[in-house]
Amino acid sequence: MSNPTHRTDRIVGVLLLLLSIAYGWTASRFEVGMLSDPVGPKPFPYLIAICTAVASLWLILRPDPDPQWPPVSFWLPLGLVLGSLVAYAYLLVPLGFIVVTTLEMALLAVLFGARWWQGLAAGLAFSLVVYFLFTAGLNVPLPAGKIWGLGR
Amino acid sequence: MDILQALANGFEVALQPVNLLLVFVGCLVGTLIGVLPGIGPISGVALLVPLTFALKLTPESAIILLAGIYYGAMYGGSTTSILLNIPGETSSVVTTLDGNQMARQGRAGAALAISAWGSFIAGTLSVLALMLLGPLLAQWAIRFGPAEYFALMVFGFSTLSALAGKNMAKALLATLFGLLLSTVGQDPQSGMSRFTFGLLQLEDGMDFLVVAIGLFAVSEVLMILQDKAPPAVQATVGRVYLSLKEFTFSLLTILRSSILGFVIGVLPGAGASIASFVAYTVEKRLLGSRARFGQGDIRGVAAPESANNAAAGGAMIPLLTLGLPGSGTTAIMLGALVSLGVTPGPQMFQQHPNVVWGLIASMYVGNAMLLLLNLPLVGLFVRLLAVPSWFLIPAVLAVSFIGVYAVNNNPFDLLLMTVFGLVGYVMRRLDFPLAPVLLGLVLGYLMEVNLRRAMAISNGDVGFLFSSPIAIVLWVLAGLSLFAPTLLSRFVKRGALGDDEI
Known part of the structure; x- marks a missing residue:
């Protein structure tokens, strides 16, 4: 499968993985004051970050063939x-x-x-x-x- | 009967002169959008939402206008497929197969007529089904608490990811990207800013219209710029006429495709394009050697055209009863309704009966109006294709600028639109589906709110999300829809799966 014609999706996967890490890290630095609810503003972004990371790993492992780029x-x-x-x-x-x-x-x-x-x-x-x-x-x-x- | 009474009230709303005019305008604009390649129904609806705000339309008038555009576009997309072999919308790609063959054999009139009649019958049937099933589903869903809603949305997103696009990882990533965008701005409960990078303009979050117009309209322009717009072609229509024999010949196909299209339309993520494709394939298999699909068989036009209109009606069910849009277009309608102060969902049938039943009644009116509009005016619509793309496309873009600017009267949104235009272009190139981004953005807020409400009720016990039978069923369905295609593909050959699994 590690054919060079699958490179684009792998690069995109890595970029999205980095995005999910940056996103999760940003969420972890939220300074939460008094909580009005037991969840607070952090967990939902964490959930998204984790799912995005998993999905981008999936893309890295199972990429599509490279698209045709414009000239x-x-x-x-x-x-x-x-x-x-x-x-x-x-x-x-x-x-x-x-x-x-x-x-x-x-x-x-x-x-x-x-x-x-x-x-x-x-x-x-x-x-x-x-x-x-x-x-x-x-x-x-x-x-x-x-x-x-x-x-x- | 209750329904009849409600429907009568609905007709009272739909037959008000303003609303009749809006149905007419919606159908007309929708048909134009459908005919013109380069403007899809999503961009079309997104472009007109600011107008509904500007005109200070009531929620029922606004949704009537937007729905008219939606099914008008379904209707209009077939015309160019048949005459020029250029699908106006993705949902009429299959129509080119037999439709254009018929046109080449000099039967363009019959092809156009069957697509108009097929759409009319399918549209009317799907409105009937919507009317009967909608209230039932709403009654059932009204007992949903936050936990069930959260599970419902997870289910919606997982079927969306399984059905939208060829690569599920990509559809999933698109959905998650939309959810991620929905968290930008002030946190609804604690009021703290999240992911705004200190930009004041992002405090209120990203507006769904700005994202939609960037993602769809601007990226569409970039795609056309590269492929160079198709040359303006003169096409002859002839008389739009269908013999009774041809009509009865196709009637069974129309009925079967309507049912199929409706069911597919109800599923989140499937929608009109898949419906038209599946209906064509099913008919082709069912009729086997008795049909000459691909060589100008009239049923090859009837099947996809009925299915895509039925799907547009089916898509209204989850939108109106659950507040869960299944496609990009319905997501925009949801966003527009929310902006107008109406939250779609099970309570809507009781709290805003005018909106729901007015819409349903207007869909009857609209279907009839489209038939009257389309049969005699096809020739006129086709002549519009002679408008050179160097004027048409910049003009569409200019209107999008107004739409985007009018949201907040802030040029910052135009920058945001440009960014999403580039993102949309790259996503199209890489075969990422775009609609899930919009759904994630529109629904992300509700998803988070419901999660947090559920946690507030249970005092932070995550098990509460899985505590009711309805929620468990939804979680199981969500899991199945995510993993079934992958599991099945191990046993079934890929090619067969594409047709049957959907």
Whole structure:
């Protein structure tokens, strides 16, 4: 069974085993004051930690064959999408929903094969429609953008 | 009779103009979600939950809308399977086998019609069964104490782990990961912060919507980005028409598959995909040489399409009577109900009859509405596939951002969503099932609370968990469901097991 094509699951198993140990260890350091119930906040996490450890050992012993990983050329678009999502979270409040959503949609559209001006136009149109639909129509507040002096 | 009276009240709720509109919107949106590849029912329901909060819908209206999306998606998923050989949902993968063959032989209209009728009959039967069995089960479950509830959840998680995904260790790890996430935030009883890493944003725990949208919607986008979305194809539908002969020819298959699908739907973890697969296999074996499955047999479309709709109805039973969702979609519905102040469970039939019976009645209405909606409008739905994916997918993502942001009006949740998007992508790549994570997250809190209540009653005696007959039965069943597949596989050949064991 220790065929090199089972490596991925074993690595994942080891990582999850480490996670369960770290999780259990964190739980053991909870400082519990007065107890309102006989169990307290620790045992349930312990239970999860033990079960996770057992299940990850099981995975290490009985791994699936390695999956097909995407080609190296996919790392760039993947990184771009994830990076842009992080940027989106940080820029949403300062720049406002319309601006960041337009840019995000334009980027994704390009990654999905559109031309940049198509993506930008579609993104802007959709962001505008959705913004006013939600804020004015449904009373869901969305950030208007601090740097434009629009509060929130 | 009690049930009839309750059902009449339910119809009063379901036939209110607002709720009728919501059934319609739910069915329509659900069908769209089903037709469009790349948005699954889980993401679809998760995306619309914030909307139900924003609109300040009553719990019964909210659940009616969400359920409409759920079975609408079951219904819509078949269309692309038949016409384009692209399953809109995992639950209609099997439908491609005979459905697309029929389309190639120029019988697309008949295939679409049988899937609509099969879904309608199965959906209606499963609502009937839900109506009859639900209250009985609730009456029985109302005697459950904390110990029984804890055992019930262990049972739920073990069947889930045994049935979801090919590798049980992975399903189990996914469930445990969800449970682990549920412990993040303030401890419900002592009020101390657990696993928050000092982040204030995690004090209230991780919101199930943020996790669901990240895990399902964002990772779906990443998967499509890699595989490059399928090219927009023009398909001809023709007349959606079924002859009486074809209908009677398939009727027995529809009935058998409905029952099978319903039973499978009740089991936690099984759900629509497995139901459609099992129904197809069973019919194929049962009919043997009398059928030409795989070559465009109309019953090969009727079986999976009936089964997946029946399963969607069956899945409502554990959700409504035990508060135990069996699938990712129902887990989101549970979360939404809890957020609206309704705790699903046996008491719900008494405390919130409007929600339960309103939902049941609306499912009758919805089934009829889907039939009316689908038969004439299939062509229109298919034309939507011509919308280029470079617009569609970013647009879906933009709507998810709103959904995530609206939960707490906090951009931190968008970061969390991104993290779970990556986690979901890796899990998909490695063949880890995603739905158990969501179930663990939604149920983890209740599981811990019940454990601690049980321990409070018994003053810390662990034996109390195994002290009642119901609890013992549940523990035994939990053990069996975890170990039976492994034990059986020693005696039975692997291939045969896949079909029969489920």
